[in-house]
Amino acid sequence: MMTDTPVEDQAEHPGEPIAVHAAGTIPWRRDADRLEVLLIHRPRYDDWSWPKGKLDPGETLPECALREAREEIGVDARLGLPLPTTHYRVSAGLKAVSYWAQQLNGSARARPDGVEVDQTHWCSPEEAALLLSNQVDAEPLEALVEAHRNGTLATRPLILLRHAKAKPRSSWTKAEGDRTLAASGVRQAQAVGRLLTVWKPLRVATSPWRRCIDTVLPYVRASPDKVKIRLVEDLTEHRAARRPRKAAAAVVRLFDKGKPALICTHRPVLPTLLDEFRTFLDPGLASKLPTSDPYLAPGELIVFHVPVEDPARVVALEQMKPYDD
Known part of the structure; x- marks a missing residue:
């Protein structure tokens, strides 16, 4: 699970080695023709984010992304489009978080685990962009919205x-x-x-x-x-x-x-x-x-x-x- 608080954006540190590898998903669904995404609230940091966490030993980044979604919100849907990787500094150094789109159908119910996550919130991408506590998390969201606009998200x-x-x-x-x-x-x-x-x-x-x-x-x-x-x-x-x-x-x-x-x-x-x-x-x-x-x-x-x-x-x-x- 994520254990560090972001300090500043990676753009100020080009070429810096990555100290922490992590992965996550942006869960999404269609409500009629409207796109909705799922935010999570983490009580430890009192922030709104996406399901994500650090790589475990013996794990690939896609496996990490799926595991974090399963552990934090109880969903096991297949990963979809790869989304942009975010970079920011944490106490250990530069952190990279790889993201994938994750479509949840009507039968997939996202439930917070009650420890790492205490709330989930389905909302429009516009609302999500406003609620995200770390604005670097908007980068994969923008790519997801563009894919939806182009008919290539599903x-x-x-x-x-x-x-x-x-x-x-x-x-x-x-x-x-x-x-x-x-x-x-x-x-x-x-x-x-x-x-x-x-x-x-x-x-x-x-x-x-x-x-x-x-x-x-x-x-x-x-x-x-x-x-x-x-x-x-x-x-x-x-x-x-x-x-x-x-x-x-x-x-x-x-x-x-x-x-x-x-x-x-x-x-x-x-x-x-x-x-x-x-x-x-x-x-x-x-x-x-x-x-x-x-x-x-x-x-x-x-x-x-x-x-x-x-x-x-x-x-x-x-x-x-x-x-x-």
């Missing part, structure tokens, strides 16, 4: 994942499709599973080779939702090399299904899939895609954010690694 995630670290190819004597994860890859797959709970994909398209299946199974088994797995032979190294258009078609199917989804494959297949994703990107986003081998490290993923109202378009992307022990 999104679903499409995730491209490279399987976790496998046993060395040079020492494997059995069929290539049976090559298993290394011991570190097994741990990495567990970390991937925890990271994927941030976006909660409901469909998984994966190469049927064992190292891919073993990478996604921890998430599928732990998910409280019914996750549909589809084994796609065209995503294997051998098939994709012979018929790359068939592999690329797996990406198109993700867009067509209209559901939060994940595709898991191998390093040699990544450039084919990235080229297909590139055709859906808004201008300016293509430069953010990896362009050289190995494209993604084992267990690394890219989240493509697709507007619900414009399902053949990517308006934001983020590249993430699970925590690596």
Whole structure:
């Protein structure tokens, strides 16, 4: 949880190392056609803010953001668009807080935990901007409002994942499709599973080779939702090399299904899939895609954010690694 009071804005300290990493969300909903956001009141500081807190050991920033929302207001909705990171000075030094939009539907009830948070308040963005105690917290709010104005705030995630670290190819004597994860890859797959709970994909398209299946199974088994797995032979190294258009078609199917989804494959297949994703990107986003081998490290993923109202378009992307022990 947050334990420091902001002192001054980071703009006066360019290039200063970050001493404290934190993450949070801006919960939002639509009341008819009106946008509302959720502020929290923290009795310790008597301030109005967003759900947020410091990174725990062994945690990524998206996991931290989701955990803080769950702990402080009792919601577990998937994260949406990444929002601007705020910077300000605290007693320990420069603090950076990464934010994500978090849509709450009608069944999601935000309840203060009674310790860190004693009140919640749904309000218009205009009212929120006036109530926020730390004005730097208005920066991610402004981006959220702009996305709502553009019709790109409500999104679903499409995730491209490279399987976790496998046993060395040079020492494997059995069929290539049976090559298993290394011991570190097994741990990495567990970390991937925890990271994927941030976006909660409901469909998984994966190469049927064992190292891919073993990478996604921890998430599928732990998910409280019914996750549909589809084994796609065209995503294997051998098939994709012979018929790359068939592999690329797996990406198109993700867009067509209209559901939060994940595709898991191998390093040699990544450039084919990235080229297909590139055709859906808004201008300016293509430069953010990896362009050289190995494209993604084992267990690394890219989240493509697709507007619900414009399902053949990517308006934001983020590249993430699970925590690596």
